[in-house]
Amino acid sequence: MSTRASTLTGRIMSAPSIIVLFLWMAVPLGMTIYFSFLRYNLLSPGTEEWIGTLNYEFFLTDPAFFASLANTLLLVGSVLVITVIGGILLGLLLDQPIFGRGILRLLVIAPFFIMPTVNALVWKNLLMDPVSGMFAWLASLLGLPAIDWFTNAPLTSIIIMVSWQWLPFAVLILLTALQSLDRDQKEAAQMDGAGPVSIFFYITLPHLSRAITVVVLIETIFLLTVFAEIFVTTGGGPGLATTNIAFLVYTQALLQYDVGGASAGGIVAVILANIVAIFLIRLIGKNLDN
Amino acid sequence: ETKLTIATVNNGDMIRMQKLTDDFTSQNPDISLEWVTLEENTLRQRVTTDIATKGGQYDIMTIGTYEVPIWAEKGWLAPLDNLGTDYDVDDLMPAIRAAVSKDDALYAAPFYGESSMMMYRKDLFEKAGIEVNGRLTWDQTLDIAKKLHDPDNGVYGICLRGKAGWGENMALISTMGNAYGARWFDEEWNPTFDGPEWKAALDMYTNILGNYGPPGATSNGFNENLSLFNSGKCGMWIDATVAASFVTNPKESKVADQVAFTEAPCAVTCTGANWLWAWNLGIPMGSQNVEAAQKFIAWATSKEYLELVASKEGWANVPPGTRISLYENPKYLEAAPFADETLLAIDSADPINSTLKPKPYVGVQFAAIPEFQGIGTTVGQQFSAALAGQSTVEEALSAAQASTDRTMRKAGYY
Amino acid sequence: MGAIRLEKVKKTFGTLDVIPGVDLDINDGEFVVFVGPSGCGKSTLLRLIAGLEDVTDGKIMIDGIDVANEAPAKRGLSMVFQSYALYPHMTVFNNIAFGLKMAGESKEVINEKVQSAAKILNLTDYLERRPGALSGGQRQRVAIGRAIVRNPAAFLFDEPLSNLDAALRVNMRLEITGLHQDLKTTMIYVTHDQVEAMTMADKIVVLQAGRVEQVGKPMDLYSKPANKFVAGFIGSPKMNFLGGELAAKHGCHEIGVRPEHLVVSTESGVIPATVKIAEHLGAETYLHVQSDEFGAMTVRATGEMPLSGNDKIFLTPEQDRIHRFDAHGLALG
Amino acid sequence: MGAIRLEKVKKTFGTLDVIPGVDLDINDGEFVVFVGPSGCGKSTLLRLIAGLEDVTDGKIMIDGIDVANEAPAKRGLSMVFQSYALYPHMTVFNNIAFGLKMAGESKEVINEKVQSAAKILNLTDYLERRPGALSGGQRQRVAIGRAIVRNPAAFLFDEPLSNLDAALRVNMRLEITGLHQDLKTTMIYVTHDQVEAMTMADKIVVLQAGRVEQVGKPMDLYSKPANKFVAGFIGSPKMNFLGGELAAKHGCHEIGVRPEHLVVSTESGVIPATVKIAEHLGAETYLHVQSDEFGAMTVRATGEMPLSGNDKIFLTPEQDRIHRFDAHGLALG
Amino acid sequence: MEKKQTPLGYISFSAFAWVVGLLIFFPIFWMVLTSFKSELEAVSIPPSFISFDWTLENYVEVQERSNYFKFAMNSVILAVGSTLVGLVFAVTCAWAMAFNPTKRTKDALLWMLSTKMMPPVGVLVPIYLMFRDWGLLDTRFGLIMVLFLMNLPIMVWMLYTYFKEIPTDILEAARMDGATLPKEIIFVLLPMALPGIASTMLLNVILAWNEAFWTLNLTTSDAAPLTAFIASYSSPEGLFWAKLSAASTLAVAPILVIGWFSQKQLVRGLTFGAVK
């Protein structure tokens, strides 16, 4: 189907989306770039002045920047590892013939539909509260001191909450992928004398690679900008323990009202995100194509 | 008909007001009210963005004593010049009134005001044989906390704010700093975290709360501590005076009849050892409904409103800390055993002279400059890291010094 | 080394009686083909032998030993799946080597065995490719390669050619036949393709609804089908069945005449008929004709026949090629 | 009403010259079959005629009018796709009616036309079903139904039978032939199946690499191929090509003998050979033999031949069936 | 592989799986349970599981404080509205990319996805200013636009992969049948891609429903959805866990139910068609 007429209509039809997306990205981005070269505090309107790259210098030399960069990577990386491994294990489990599999599945995927804010509120208050929370009570049952989650393991706590939210997503996709594994292949491996463990590593895992790629791609997109969980629970602390790039930009924009600094931070974040994107696209270009 | 959009914080008094607005709308049938209730940080970020960009989304904003002077200075707030004849401006407490005025004109009307004080458990004090005469010092407080601390039985010596934030842990730590003779900035706007005063204050803070406080102190703010205290887990609690009405309310508090009050501790000085804060209602410049908004504000901050609350919910629940007359009202004094202490605390707080050494800024537990929110929060985080044991006190202080210095320099103060 | 014996083998899925009971003897080195209509249980039978399904009842003996409780890999059989079931993420080499790896063979042994299998199957140049980059025929050879390296007692093939196009099928058919001649290993081969069954088998097993209808050499089944089912199933185009007086004259209920055993004449003959469609294939001609008495019939004539639609012709069955059936469909002497 | 004429039609995809230039005349009412190896441009040619691709150069005339700039629907042609391309979400009725609806016909006209097409194609009982609930053959008839309601100037078929199993193919082949006999509309039919080409076509167009190798009646191509390519392509099994002295004796570079034109004898003959594999199909026997002089050869003998591997035989070409080719592969008178 | 599952294996697998499943679900269960407790019971240790006074007072109070249905209605309008607008754009774009690809198509797709990686707070001020100037603050229309633009890349991706699975033949057949482009899309493409479109819509409804930054920062009251509703509960004074739980339950209930009903569809949607 490639007549001149149809190629032209193709261009015309894809244009609206590309144009609106471009505007949606370019106009704010353009303004942001412009702002990033200004001394611009929202609370002092009318005093904007051109200060060159000073905002970038401040943002990049801010000790918080490297801490938050490390936290971002740690957060994204840990959640990816937990959800992928957990997703595979749970997927394998739910792939077995078990009693009430349908209902069980609904239970397992439920966290995915929960608003991040609600997720954070529930975990922070009902579960992780070191005095009246569920975990504290469980610890006391076992005669252990209550873990003070947001003090002693702040980033871990965030990772747990975010993982809880995204694990079902991984399960959902990996389970489907598991179910699409050709039975013949498993049987052929059986005939070849492979046990369950060998089958898993030699047959199942490679089969899942594409699904894992999808999980990694989509989760990364959303995990890079995790915000609500941090905002509601630790507010980025203690210290900088849970400040990620998104939160750091937030503190600039909405605590200091330093629009210039926040803009510079936003641009830096965009650049970082694009580096991650290029890396991912390399990865996916291979895995998604066939 | 006029629709007023009102942004409020989600605390108990404000929510109570929402419920009572029928009284207002029946008097003013041509005005309808639209409430936007948000958690404190979100509220602040929403209204600040809106007023600074002249978004014009709100007719009335609930703002703190931190914002009022800054915004009034910038001309963002409409002066409240038409509150009605029987509003009785002079009945407002002087400290509070000063905090919301510029050049003698009112730019926001205080809804309730607070200072800080210490709440403690009579029964536990008695058991430990402690008597309170006069104002405590922090060193004495530390001793008491040691004695009371009994985590095995679910009692922690002291509860204090630990959650990072300029309005959370920094509110308390600033007053502690003041008590130890520290200040946020010297006359040249240089931060002073490298001085010995801050070191002493922060040492005390991390020591007392870290060793004799509840677990999870770094995520405890006002609400968390309130829960703890109400469920009988704190021996002492130094926090906002408004807490008094909650901790003495038997419906919410297990220890309602065991609570006593005293002033917040001093150290080398008592100046600035207790903070001053009020939630106020203000009208952004550019609101289309200034007249109706003033009507509403007048209603919500009037003496009549206090009586309305009293008639519906009892005197103990009226919004405290704004009007002198309330503290002269025998019915209130009877219902509110904490009234005297509250009045004392508020009266003794002075936003201008709150530090031992001179300072260039206004505010007891904050500095009323636009950059302060960011600075306060960053410093608050560094201090909470010290509390969590992630860094030492020295590290936290030098980090605070460095980051504040950066911000001030960037903002062009020097 | 590869004699397989089924004794009263039964298989039910839930309540579905897929194999009601099969007895079968397969000799060492024999090439046995299972044929039968779709759903008759061919694959099931194969999978029972392979050990991929448990028998519900009965015994499966390999070289005299009951293997009912052996894991598939332990039975010493190799299976080539219809889909080939190659491991898509492994190279050809690793596909072939997988079974050896699982058996814990050393690197050298594996390499040697894979290389020699690849040589037999002409795969040496493709060892580093993934299955995705192979043609259908090459894939099939990999599947076979995977099977032969393990030196199985017998090969099991489940319709291995059904995914290939016609030209490739012919080639692969010849290759498998050649392989069997070289290796002399027992092979069990499932197909529903006439030509494959006829040309490859030492012995054909005709199945219907999980029951063995007839077992025998291809030409025996062709010339002496035990019943109407086998008669109709073996041979293409299908045998013509004629009842009525003609059958009665032969002393039976129905006679069967294969299309190639009808002599065509334009002048005279036993059955007058009209040509509906004549298909000229060059080397032969298929006539689809209509007879008043017997309805639609098919004729297969050698060479070119100058006939076309609506021509009147006469057909005469070759006398010694007539099959006779009784009312139950059983062949009569 | 359906004469199609291609003049110097050229098609390139990017830099790939798929059709270097084709001239072709198709008469009204003719059944033309395009054959050729995979990738030779059969589908492309068909799609050019249909208007689904633009020609790079040249003219396509339908009934004398150049249609280069007409949209596909305007050319008055109907296409039956290999996959049938039925609309899965519409009933059979709506599938057939879709084109009429798009043309804005009234409800009554649509109903009438669909009903009559359904009658011709025996689809009346299925009009309310979705394609998913139809068998392969029925689907194909729906695809044809969709084509015929529009009263096209010509039908274009792109390998319409290649998805079907062997038995169904035979049936559908006969149905399409019957349809052509009834409608007498021009049909262009792409296939790579020998039998279809031979049996259905009025005229076969043999393509290779986008070039027309020969155009002619099926039996003409079979008996008088213009060159070695056509000779080898038409007829199955493939023609044997023999060079050397035997060819020289016939005064040419190479001779071609079809497998069915080799006489087999166990005693004497022109070409001594050894049987490698003998395939007994009942009605005929394929012998894959090896000759010292000519290498591998195929023989197709009628009936059963009692031969098997390693038997020595002698082959003699039938003299009047020999094809002679020069060094360029062109046939010699 | 399923052939040798013993009853014992079945039971132990089932038991184990249920334990894990219930653990994962526990926070939600606990939230719902707490919403029926009184505030004091909500914080009591040891926690009570069943033996407490079940009460609806938290729900009553939440509803008294803020009109849940107004927020919920806004959530529905925003989620559905942005999805529908998105669909119009995404369908045409995905059609073009799937059936008339150019060399740039792959790049365009990946570029679209990369627009999603920018932290929204970085562009809050520009957007807020634009919204103010165009009078879009606190309007459903404005938010629908934002949500639509946010989710457009994912919609295009998903639809693109579905459309890729549709045989081109069928569209060509429609063309031979004389269908014009709009008719081809409406009568042939859309009905055939219906399952894919449904899953795309569902996922977008969920994403729009849970979007908490723009919906909070660009609304005040008229257009405020449930994310704004919940923002007023995160820490009021006094004991609030039970009320918080009630509000949370109300905020997530609709989407949880929708999610459960549509989980089969969603899988297809989420995987970009990557898992067959």
Ligand SMILES: Nc1ncnc2c1ncn2[C@@H]1O[C@H](COP(=O)(O)OP(=O)(O)OP(=O)(O)O)[C@@H](O)[C@H]1O
């Ligand atoms: N796991 C199973 N559960 C239930 N029924 C099954 C199962 N496997 C096969 N069957 C049924 O058993 C019967 C025989 O199936 P089988 O696959 O052996 O047929 P087949 O002869 O191989 O057919 P085909 O030629 O179509 O491959 C069929 O009716 C099938 O539906």
Ligand SMILES: Nc1ncnc2c1ncn2[C@@H]1O[C@H](COP(=O)(O)OP(=O)(O)OP(=O)(O)O)[C@@H](O)[C@H]1O
């Ligand atoms: N859109 C296209 N872009 C580039 N090359 C193409 C395109 N369509 C077809 N080709 C190439 O053109 C040549 C002819 O293709 P075509 O589909 O016409 O072959 P065919 O004769 O129909 O083959 P088959 O019998 O396998 O269907 C092939 O080499 C093919 O790769």
Ligand SMILES: [Mg+2]
């Ligand atoms: Mg089968």
Ligand SMILES: [Mg+2]
């Ligand atoms: Mg083709």
